[in-house]
Amino acid sequence: MGGGAHGRLHRAASAHKVMAILPRLRNGIRTATSVGVLALSSDTGALILANLGATILGLVTGIVTARTLGPDGRGDLAVVLFWPALLTSLLDAGISEALTLRSASSHANARSLIGPGLALSSAFSALALAIGYLALPLLLTQEQQRILPLANVGLLFIPLSLLANVPLGLLLGRQRFRAVALIRILNVLLYLLLLAVLIGTRHASVTPIAVSTIAIRAFPLIVGIPLVLMGGRGPLRSTLLAPGLASDAVRLQLPRVASVLASSQDRALANWTLTQAGIGLWQVVSTLTVIMPLGAQAISQRLLSRLAAKVEDPEALTRAAYSQGQLVTLGMAALALPMLPVAIPLLFGASFSPAVAPAAITIIGSLAAASTVVLQSAARSQQRIGPCICSEFVGMGAMAGVAYALVPRSGLAGLAAAFSLGRVSAFAVMAYDRRTHTGESITSLLPSSRAYWASLRHHLRTALTHPRDQRRTSTGPSTHS
DSSP states (O other): HHHHHHHHHHHHHHHHHHHHHHHHHHHHHHHHTHHHHHHHHSSHHHHHHHHHHHHHHHHHHHHHHHHHHHHHHHHHHHHHHHHHHHHHHTTTHHHHHHHHHHHHSSOOGGGHHHHHHHHHHHHHHHHHHHHHHHHHHHSSGGGGGGGGGHHHTTHHHHHHHHHHHHHHHHHHHHHHHHHHHHHHHHHHHHHHHHHHHHHHHHHHHHHHHHHHHHHHHGGGHHHHHHHHHHHOOOOOOEEEEOOHHHHHHHHHHHHHHHHHHHHHHHHHHHHHHHHHHHHHHHHHHHHHHHHHHHHHHHHHHHHHHHHHHSSOOHHHHHHHHHHHHHHHHHHHHHHHHHHHHHHHHHHHHHHGGGGGGHHHHHHHHHHHHHHHHHHHHHHHHHOOOOHHHHHHHHHOOOOOOOOHHHHHHHHTTHHHHHHHHHHHHHHHHHHHHHHHOOOGGGGGGGGTSHHHHHHHHHHHHHHHOHHHHHHHHOOOOOOOO
């Protein structure tokens, strides 16, 4: 009995000790995982994770299609989809951002913008379809003329993509960030499911995969329109006109055109200046240049919407978004740098090891690119389009000049250095524009200044200690339609 009583007392004492340390354990776990919790619980974090997840899933689908179709089939699929995707990229952002800015206004009725948005997207689509139909026979090589009929079908990628961006732009404007994030992830997951069905039923040839890729572009339109209608207030007007929407879209699209040209410049220079083996190695490097700014791109999308709503101090919002973008990108860089020597040979093979050093160099340029995209969003929200266009062309000029000088002597490393210097040059233009309009010192945006690190520490401390409060105070109250 005495031993049993002693055992019960011992177990009770142990249980008491466990209960006593549980609060500290919970605090420790909360602190250790606070960054992840912030990402999952915040609107910005949802967009970041959605962009990153969609990119990763996109890489997976690329691997699946390459293994399924082989080099020749994958090449045919790339030709069918490349030109429509390029035309879409040159047209899509202006309409989406114009709708975001309009619907973000406190007095806007997002439901009434559905008709004008779809009408404008249809008009842009008709123009792009005509250009594509006339240009494809000239753009395809003699060997590729055999897939011209399928390439013409591939032009349907354009209207489906442009129309799908209408509800996404409206949802972003009404602060429905999690809905946008969910649509993006589900879109890619559904595409993976379609690929699995095609492979499982032994129908995974070029034509079915191309048709599936085109058809899946309609998913955001099918799901997004009901979300806008259900979440809106006010009457659903039947008008297809919204005064000034087309001019806003064209004006906002001009920086997008410059951005698309700038983002593809490194691959164009690789094709012109490197050997075939070097071009293959650069594809690995360029993948990193796409992934690294993803967090800042998501943050800039939210910043554009919040600035358009005009519910908070724009400079405070921009500073908070800039700090958040820096934190996310620096964190990704800290994770990527030590992993590159192992990850690249492991994923792509030992023959791709020469891409490790150039990939590390491009991380510098990716940090500058992440900074630039936030500042460009702030400028676009205030209709300062000129500096955005100028920054991209200055960056392209700097990259071309440095590549001309370095690539013949340094190969991949020279092109990586040219990319980084080009992105730094674009950032310098946007930093100067910010100083001109706000009086803020350019050095406060650079890691060499105390103000830069003080801002990062303040933002990180706020995010770690009060993640939900930080979300509200740094970006203002959420406005739902």
